[in-house]
Amino acid sequence: MFLLRVYMAFDPRQLEILRPQLVRFAALQLRNDALAEDAVSETIIAVLEHPDRFQQQSSFKTYVIGILKHKLLDQLRRGKREVQLGNDEDDDRSDAEMFDALFTSSGHAMEAAPSWGNPDETLERKEFFDILQLCIDKLPPKTGRIFMMREWLELDTDAICKELDITAANAWVLLHRARTRLKECLQISWFGARA
Structure with a gap:
């Protein structure tokens, strides 16, 4: 004691x-x-x-x-944990389809990003982090996990790839999808703009 x-x-x-x-x-x-x-x-x-x-x-x-x-x-x-990633192929497929719908065939965004105001003021508000957490919780499990490993635990790509047994290209795709979906969720849930 x-x-x-x-x-x-x-x-x-x-x-x-x-x-x-x-x-x-x-x-x-x-x-x-x-x-x-x-x-x-x-x-x-x-x-x-x-x-x-x-x-x-x-x-x-x-x-x-x-x-x-x-x-x-x-x-x-x-390494004192069990990996229980499961089969995320269905999540990856639907995630890819949702992601592709945000861009034109030439790779440009369908809509210009709206102004998010003053980022420093936004980050000082507790409510913003509550909304951000809700948006992270809505991500597919593998996508949310890799985002948090990179941005919150600050692991580098090599460590993430080794931990999840994925390629660097796959890691970057998942990170890009996570950031894009979080941006869209924050636009709707925090900044009030419809995507």
Whole structure:
């Protein structure tokens, strides 16, 4: 058992509030609910064992997510998980058809992208990240996973390809599809523009 310091720069109940989001993200990356729960538990224990490490240089959520990110990377590097990718051919086919519908035969976008206003102001709003998470959750599982591995875990293409046993070309196609679908979802759900 561990001792909690008398003074904490955060309310431990904040961890209860964050826990479902942490579990959802860990499960997306690890594809194993038990390992996801373990990673989140390790993260929460690390936060509670060393409350003095939270220096309030970022939000508490950002701090906790940073710890979870390292726990997930450690598990991915150790290879202590089961790969359950399944057969995503149907998802890939329908995803490709939806993606192709966004472009003309010459490869240009069907419509010009609308203005998204000031990106810095948008990123400061908590609601934006809630909508972004919903958009990520709507992606096909393999597409969402590869996007999060690249953008959130910051793995390079070689590491992603090795982890998912795919080619670099396949990885880039999936990343491009993920970004395009997220852009479309954000245009509709956040910026109010119809695609």
